[in-house]
Amino acid sequence: MTNRNSRPVTAGTLVSQGAMALVALAFLFPFFWMLTNAIRPNGEVLAVPPRLLPSDWQWGNFLDAWVYLPFGRFFLNSAMVSAAVTVIVLTVSSLAAYAFARLRFVGRDTLFLTYLSTLMIPQAVLVIPLFLLISRLDWVNTFQALILPVAFSSFGTFMLRQFFKTIPRELEEAALCDGASRLRILVSIILPMSLPVLGLLALFTFTAQWNSFLWPLIIVNGTEHATIPLGLTMFQTQQGTQWNYLMAGAAISMIPGLCLTILLQRYIFSGIAMNSGFGGR
Numbered sequence: 001m002t003n004r005n006s007r008p009v010t011a012g013t014l015v016s017q018g019a020m021a022l023v024a025l026a027f028l029f030p031f032f033w034m035l036t037n038a039i040r041p042n043g044e045v046l047a048v049p050p051r052l053l054p055s056d057w058q059w060g061n062f063l064d065a066w067v068y069l070p071f072g073r074f075f076l077n078s079a080m081v082s083a084a085v086t087v088i089v090l091t092v093s094s095l096a097a098y099a100f101a102r103l104r105f106v107g108r109d110t111l112f113l114t115y116l117s118t119l120m121i122p123q124a125v126l127v128i129p130l131f132l133l134i135s136r137l138d139w140v141n142t143f144q145a146l147i148l149p150v151a152f153s154s155f156g157t158f159m160l161r162q163f164f165k166t167i168p169r170e171l172e173e174a175a176l177c178d179g180a181s182r183l184r185i186l187v188s189i190i191l192p193m194s195l196p197v198l199g200l201l202a203l204f205t206f207t208a209q210w211n212s213f214l215w216p217l218i219i220v221n222g223t224e225h226a227t228i229p230l231g232l233t234m235f236q237t238q239q240g241t242q243w244n245y246l247m248a249g250a251a252i253s254m255i256p257g258l259c260l261t262i263l264l265q266r267y268i269f270s271g272i273a274m275n276s277g278f279g280g281r
Contacts, residue, residue, distance in 0.1 A: 038062065038247035045243040058244070062252065065235075065245040070223055071252070074231035079256065081146045081227060082209040088147070089205045090198060093156035098186050100157065101164035102172065112161075118154045123214060131218055145219045146227070150209065156201050163197045164190060199264045207257045228253045 037045050038061055040054030065071065100112045130149050139145040167190060175185045191198065213229040220226055223234075232253070235246040 034247050035251055038065075038244060038251050040244060042242055042244045045247075061244050061248045065242075065248040066252070068242070068245055069231055069234050071228075071231060071249060073223065074226055074228045075252075077143075077225060078210055078227040078229075078253075081143065082206050082256075084143075084147045085151045085209045086202050086205045088151035089153045089156050090202060092152055093160050093201065094186065094191060094198075096157045097160035097164055098182075098190060101161045103182075115154050116158055119158075127214065127218060130215075134219060140219060141221045141225055143225060146216060146225065150212070150215060153201075153205065156205065159197060159201060160194065163194055167193055199266075203260060203264050206260060210253075210257060 036052070036054060039057050039059055040051075041056055041058060044051065044054060044056075096115075100108060134140055134145045134149070171189055172185055175189060180188070210227075211229060212227070216227050216230050220230060223231070226234075228249070232246060232249050235242045235249065
């Protein structure tokens, strides 16, 4: 018996699926090459002609890379800084987005457009003023210097505001009639209905901060407050570069982002599917 709902496989379908498979392989090959370089001898990484697979599978490179430098400290620093930035971004963006979406005050739209225009300013332009400010505060080479300057996101405010505007006002009006405060409405009604977009923002913020390199490079000296991107550069010395350790460290650094993506995949797909989250007037 044949399934009435099944569609016949056509030549066009096979071609499109084959093309998508090739594109997927092209995107996955750099990760495959990183992993194979992580488990091969250092002298074989830049061998000509290159070998697709290592001649000697050195799985101990991951442990060697971990102890070659204080990689555990780098990992802990990155986790703490990224988590702190994510929590602050979610908190501040939620409060600001609710104010721009629901409260009425003089100059609200102008202030929002001004706030949103900061997205067009490149990070490199802000580096010098931020560094001068941090120097005046005597925060150079501290965790607060790594966290606070990047903990306020106009993108997060914009994304949450557009989603909040799609939530029916009747729910809020009913809560106001029952005597609930604005903060209680945000915490008890708005945020529970916004879990998909909050999960998406949390993932974007955490991974962006986890991979941040420019600002930590400028504000951090030494290994005590160094994050993983800075730690990876320490495999490059005057005696040469430990490419296999560098690739092993890069592979280890991908684990938190991968785990977070897996844990939040339900919210991520829901947030992407909710196109109305970027609507509103």
